Each structure stands twice: as structure tokens, then as C-alpha cells.
Amino acid sequence: MxxxxxxxxxxxxxxxxxxxxxxxxxxxxxxxxxxxxxxxxxxxxxxxxxxxxVDVPDFSYYRRSATKDPTSDNKSSIENRNAFSYVMAGTLGVSGAYTAKALVNQFVSSWSASQDVLALAKIEIKLADIPEGKNMTFKWRGKPLFIRHRTAEEIERERAIDASTLRDPQTDEDRVQQAEWLVILGVCTHLGCVPIANAGEFGGYYCPCHGSHYDASGRIRKGPAPLNLEVPVHEFMDEGTLIVG
Known part of the structure; x- marks a missing residue:
């Protein structure tokens, strides 16, 4: 250094x-x-x-026609270039939104019930098979379903009850679509036990687990249960068929 x-x-x-x-x-x-x-x-x-x-690359094929002339003014073609950019951005935006919608629909549909579950969503019952004064039990959505063919005496007795005196106030007319047919779920509203039909102090249903008594309209009359037996969505068909669900 x-x-x-x-x-x-x-x-x-x-x-x-x-x-x-x-x-x-x-x-x-x-x-x-x-x-x-x-x-x-x-x-x-x-x-x-x-x-x-030496081969000099030529990129004029990829350039816009408005920009190929080196002497042209940039401001003269700005509107056309902006329009092209807006169209491309709008097309990509619409395509992205449609793709996102399809993905969301596919994702949400994967949460829906399977075909075997949907098949059990409704049950069809022939009312002619249930004699008057009897209660029949069916399985619907994994729960017991009670269909009761009530007599004229049961209908008159239940409709004479003052709803204001009940724990869960409901009139008999509010719980049935046709007076002779009572459609309820056989699940006690206390702890989910299955009551016994045509039993108890009121001639309707009785839950032996904790002593809840229901009348022939499925209303709680005595015992620890807080609510009446649930009435599911149902519809009566013209041919004497009941559709539940």
C-alpha cells in the first residue's frame, strides 16, 4: 500500500x-x-x-395501435386506454363475484341435510287405521308422534276447560285443526320422557318418571312439567291422510 x-x-x-x-x-x-x-x-x-x-427483439405486435407511433401524443389516446382498462377491471370483477358466489353456495349446501334425513322430514299417516278413542304412536324425526282419535265426550270435556286456569294457557281449538284428531309429540316437557297414552288423572297422558299429567288435548294439568306437549306442523289431506312435517 x-x-x-x-x-x-x-x-x-x-x-x-x-x-x-x-x-x-x-x-x-x-x-x-x-x-x-x-x-x-x-x-x-x-x-x-x-x-x-445481433437480433433486436420487436415488441410492436404486443403494443396497442395508438402507442406504436413514437410521435403521437399520449393525451390523444388516454380515453381509449382508460375505457379498455375499465372494461377489463369490470369483467374481472364480475367474474370474481360469480366465482365467489358459486363457492359460497357450494360451501353452504354442504351443510344441508342429507337425502336420508330429508326423506324422514315428513311422514304420511292413514287416519282410517286409527279407531275412535285410541292413540297410536309413530316415529318421526327420531321422536315419538302421538295421533289420537278423540271421541265426542273427550272433545266436549276439553273444550269446557277454562284456559286461564291452566299452567300453560291454551284452548283446545288452538291445538287442533280438526276436533276429532289430536297430533302431538310424545315427549314430556319436563325432562324429555315418553308419556303413557290414555292414563293419568285427566284421561290423556301420564309421564311415570316424575308424575306429570296431561289431558286429552296434551295440556299439562298436574306435575312438574312446565309446558304443554308440542304440536308439530301438520296438514290434513282430502283422502283421509295426515301429513306431518
Whole structure:
């Protein structure tokens, strides 16, 4: 390092330069001319460029027609270019929204009930198979379903009850669509036990687990149950068929 500093102080540093010129071309005079007196020219390297064999890429095919002319004004084509950008952005936005909607629908539909569950969503019952004064039990959605063919005496007795005196006030008319048919779920509203039909102090249903008594309209009359037996959604058809669900 000391030798380099000493050489610089006496002006003995050399300078090398590199110059690229086309092939078969004489070296310019400026390339061999000596620089300032401080430096001493010791060599020049010449590298030839074979211009005839170099392929210059042409991207004019990918350019817009309005921008191919280098002398054209950029402001004259800004409206067309903006319109193209807006159309592309709108198309991509609509396509993205449609794709997102399809994905969300597919995801939500995967949560829906399977075909075997939907098949049990409704049950069809022939009312002619249930004699008057009897209660029949069916299975619906994994729960016991009570269908009671009530007699005229039961209908008259239940409709004579003052609903305001009941724990869960409901009139008999509010719980049945046809007076002779009572459709309820056989699940006690206390702890989910299955009551016994045609039993209890009121001639309706009795839950032996904790002593809840229901009348022939499925209303709680005695015991710990807080609510009446649930009435599911049902519909009577013209051919004497009941559809529950």
C-alpha cells in the first residue's frame, strides 16, 4: 500500500481503458490519444461488436395501435386506454363475484341435510287405521308422534276447560285443526320422557318418571312439567291422510 501511495505522489500510476467498436473498424484517434500528463497510457483493449448477427427483439405486435407511433401524443389516446382498462377491471370483477358466489353456495349446501334425513322430514299417516278413542304412536324425526282419535265426550270435556286456569294457557281449538284428531309429540316437557297414552288423572297422558299429567288435548294439568306437549306442523289431506312435517 505504501508503494502505491509513493507511485501516485510521483505521477507513475497507469490507466487502462476499454473501448467497444464495430468489427473491421479502425481505432479512433481519441482512443489512443494520451490523457493528462498525470497519467501514462499503457494499453487499450478493443472488443468488436458483430452488429450484423445481433437480433433486436420487436415488441410492436404486443403494443396497442395508438402507442406504436413514437410521435403521437399520449393525451390523444388516454380515453381509449382508460375505457379498455375499465372494461377489463369490470369483467374481472364480475367474474370474481360469480366465482365467489358459486363457492359460497357450494360451501353452504354442504351443510344441508342429507337425502336420508330429508326423506324422514315428513311422514304420511292413514287416519282410517286409527279407531275412535285410541292413540297410536309413530316415529318421526327420531321422536315419538302421538295421533289420537278423540271421541265426542273427550272433545266436549276439553273444550269446557277454562284456559286461564291452566299452567300453560291454551284452548283446545288452538291445538287442533280438526276436533276429532289430536297430533302431538310424545315427549314430556319436563325432562324429555315418553308419556303413557290414555292414563293419568285427566284421561290423556301420564309421564311415570316424575308424575306429570296431561289431558286429552296434551295440556299439562298436574306435575312438574312446565309446558304443554308440542304440536308439530301438520296438514290434513282430502283422502283421509295426515301429513306431518
Amino acid at each position: 505504501q508503494s502505491v501511495v509513493k507511485a501516485a505522489s510521483v505521477g507513475q500510476l497507469a490507466k487502462a481503458s476499454c473501448l467497444g467498436v464495430p468489427a473491421n473498424t479502425a481505432l479512433p484517434a481519441a482512443a489512443v490519444a494520451g490523457p493528462a500528463k498525470t497519467y501514462k497510457k499503457v494499453g487499450t483493449q478493443v472488443r468488436s461488436i458483430h452488429a450484423g448477427n
